[in-house]
Amino acid sequence: MDVVLDNLDDYLEAMRTTAILTVVSFAVAMAIGVVIATFRVSPVPPLRLAGTVWVEALRNTPLAVLFLLFFFGLPKVGILYSPLVSSLIILSMYTSTYVAETVRAGINSVSRGQAEAARSLGLTFVQVLAGIVMPQALRTVVAPLGSVLIALIKNSGIASTIAVMDLTGLARALGDSTAQPVATFAGAAVGYLILALPAGWGVGVLERRVAIKR
Amino acid sequence: MKARAPVTASFLGDQLGPRGRRRVRAASVVSILAIVAILVVAANRLGDKGQFADNLWRPLRQWSVLNFLLSGLVLTLKAAAVAMVIAMAIGIVMALGRLAKNRPIRWVSGAYVEFFRAMPLILLILFCWLGLRQQGLDISPFQALVLGLSVYNGAVLGEIFRAGVLSLDRGQSEAASALGLGYWQSMRAVILPQAARRMAPAIVSQLVTLLKDTSLGYVINVDDALRRARDTGTFYGNHLQAFALMALCYILINLALSRLANYLEVRQQRRLGAQRIDVGGVEDLAVVGAQASVQA
Numbered sequence: 001m002d003v004v005l006d007n008l009d010d011y012l013e014a015m016r017t018t019a020i021l022t023v024v025s026f027a028v029a030m031a032i033g034v035v036i037a038t039f040r041v042s043p044v045p046p047l048r049l050a051g052t053v054w055v056e057a058l059r060n061t062p063l064a065v066l067f068l069l070f071f072f073g074l075p076k077v078g079i080l081y082s083p084l085v086s087s088l089i090i091l092s093m094y095t096s097t098y099v100a101e102t103v104r105a106g107i108n109s110v111s112r113g114q115a116e117a118a119r120s121l122g123l124t125f126v127q128v129l130a131g132i133v134m135p136q137a138l139r140t141v142v143a144p145l146g147s148v149l150i151a152l153i154k155n156s157g158i159a160s161t162i163a164v165m166d167l168t169g170l171a172r173a174l175g176d177s178t179a180q181p182v183a184t185f186a187g188a189a190v191g192y193l194i195l196a197l198p199a200g201w202g203v204g205v206l207e208r209r210v211a212i213k214r
Numbered sequence: 215m216k217a218r219a220p221v222t223a224s225f226l227g228d229q230l231g232p233r234g235r236r237r238v239r240a241a242s243v244v245s246i247l248a249i250v251a252i253l254v255v256a257a258n259r260l261g262d263k264g265q266f267a268d269n270l271w272r273p274l275r276q277w278s279v280l281n282f283l284l285s286g287l288v289l290t291l292k293a294a295a296v297a298m299v300i301a302m303a304i305g306i307v308m309a310l311g312r313l314a315k316n317r318p319i320r321w322v323s324g325a326y327v328e329f330f331r332a333m334p335l336i337l338l339i340l341f342c343w344l345g346l347r348q349q350g351l352d353i354s355p356f357q358a359l360v361l362g363l364s365v366y367n368g369a370v371l372g373e374i375f376r377a378g379v380l381s382l383d384r385g386q387s388e389a390a391s392a393l394g395l396g397y398w399q400s401m402r403a404v405i406l407p408q409a410a411r412r413m414a415p416a417i418v419s420q421l422v423t424l425l426k427d428t429s430l431g432y433v434i435n436v437d438d439a440l441r442r443a444r445d446t447g448t449f450y451g452n453h454l455q456a457f458a459l460m461a462l463c464y465i466l467i468n469l470a471l472s473r474l475a476n477y478l479e480v481r482q483q484r485r486l487g488a489q490r491i492d493v494g495g496v497e498d499l500a501v502v503g504a505q506a507s508v509q510a
Contacts, residue, residue, distance in 0.1 A: 046245040060468035062429035073454035077263045157334035181344040
């Protein structure tokens with residue numbers, strides 16, 4: 001365990017990187033996901049199709065393939081970002097599909113009467129969705145979105161394959177240089193638990209607070 | 215039972231009037247133009263950089279190269295299949311452990327499930343490879359990959375099985391013991407078969423996740439589909455094309471499996487009425503759970 005304590009600063013820095021990957025990607029994924037979910041329930045067929053293609057294509061491709069495609073493939077067409085920014089983009093896109101599917105399920109859970117009442121008051125599609133349906137939908141899917149967030153914390157480790165120094169990347173590098181991989185990986189495991197457990201509790205608190213009592 | 219609208223259906227149930235139809239038509243035209251514009255820009259970009267050049271695509275039509283990639287894909291599928299079988303076994307043991315009367319057993323299996331479910335899979339796979347080898351274990355990359363996948367998915371499937379057992383009516387086990395069946399007999403003949411059938415959609419959807427995760431073998435040099443796509447890309451200078459082909463393979467396989475999961479889900483609901491599959495922390499299951507709870 002000395003390896004971990006000797007490199008505690010590096011571990012804290014790596015935890016910060018993992019936290020940044022998670023928080024930023026989740027925020028962007030929420031934004032994209034809500035838009036895609038809107039596309040998928042909209043009355044406009046081309047938008048519905050675009051939403052479906054986005055979700056099915058990204059969700060069914062392994063994250064590792066996306067990382068390699070982005071990192072080795074896109075520079076060939078002149079698109080080149082730093083490893084951290086690339087990771088943020090990929091994680092956001094990938095996670096947005098899970099957010100979209102979850103939010104869509106939430107939208108469908110809102111009882112039809114709500115939308116019908118709003119329509120009969122003369123609200124437009126966007127007004128109905130943004131003002132009436134979406135707020136209720138998001139409240140019902142706090143717990144599943146929490147699962148998506150925790151999965152994202154774990155998925156962010158794949159960023160280490162393109163040389164991002166997150167917890168996984170650090171454990172690997174330190175394991176190589178000190179020849180004590182067991183200890184360095186155990187340190188990373190603790191780091192992930194420190195990040196994931198409070199996230200889980202936070203989601204639980206939020207869920208209780210926003211739950212709709214009926 | 216009330217007919218349920220499919221999840222894909224628009225929630226706006228009302229018939230559009232003439233003005234609404236005009237608006238939708240206008241929006242359709244605009245969005246088609248926007249989508250076409252995006253595609254044209256992307257295609258132009260690819261064309262400008264010569265990515266449609268035949269010398270980059272030709273290798274992917276040669277049988278020798280395709281064979282090289284496909285046999286990598288077979289190895290990927292093999293790893294997924296072996297890991298799935300082992301993970302199912304671990305999962306059943308862990309589910310029974312967490313449901314056991316004996317407190318230490320419950321505690322140990324609970325700790326296993328909670329710990330491994332919280333770990334990034336890539337960390338586990340790297341640990342199985344670097345850590346175990348360092349401890350003097352002679353393990354191949356393929357074995358390390360299968361071990362990591364099994365240990366992780368064993369924990370996830372353990373939760374799935376447990377949720378399945380808990381979803382059964384208590385009358386099932388009571389009736390079994392009233393008939394004089396012992397614990398193991400009732401588990402084997404009454405409880406587990408029903409639980410497994412009930413959880414079939416969740417199990418298949420976890421199989422999709424596992425299959426995707428098999429690509430992580432790439433980081434420990436398993437000679438799988440992804441590694442071979444990269445080798446092909448390096449050799450012919452067509453990374454973009456090789457990875458795109460790989461992505462397409464994964465998408466097709468996973469779409470087929472997702473279809474199966476959906477089919478099972480629908481059949482399940484028709485027969486038993488909808489039920490929520492409450493297994494947290496796993497993205498694909500989060501979606502299944504959300505949809506199930508919505509349809510309930």
